[in-house]
Amino acid sequence: MTMPGFAADDPVYLDRSEHLDGVFNALMEVASELWVLRDRFTVLEELLAERGSVTRQDLDLFQPGPELSARLAADRRAFLERIMEAAAAAGGPR
Incomplete structure (x- = not known):
């Protein structure tokens, strides 16, 4: 399977700055989604410690102190x- 826009016989994927920009944008999207999960997991832990059981509605309505x-x-x-x-750091010295 090849990535769209890349030749199968040319495995260089990040040879232009716009490619790196795309990778960085993808990284930020993944980081954003990961943070949402970490935030929700923290709320879940707090509610479980406080109440012993939790519903989806409890998570959705929770307002942290x-x-x-x-x-x-x-x-x-x-x-x-x-x-x-x-x-x-990955970009090297400026």
């Missing part, structure tokens, strides 16, 4: 910083 909101915001910042630092 100030402490959990601050923790999620700090975790999100750290997550994005790691991604951006890795992406910047």
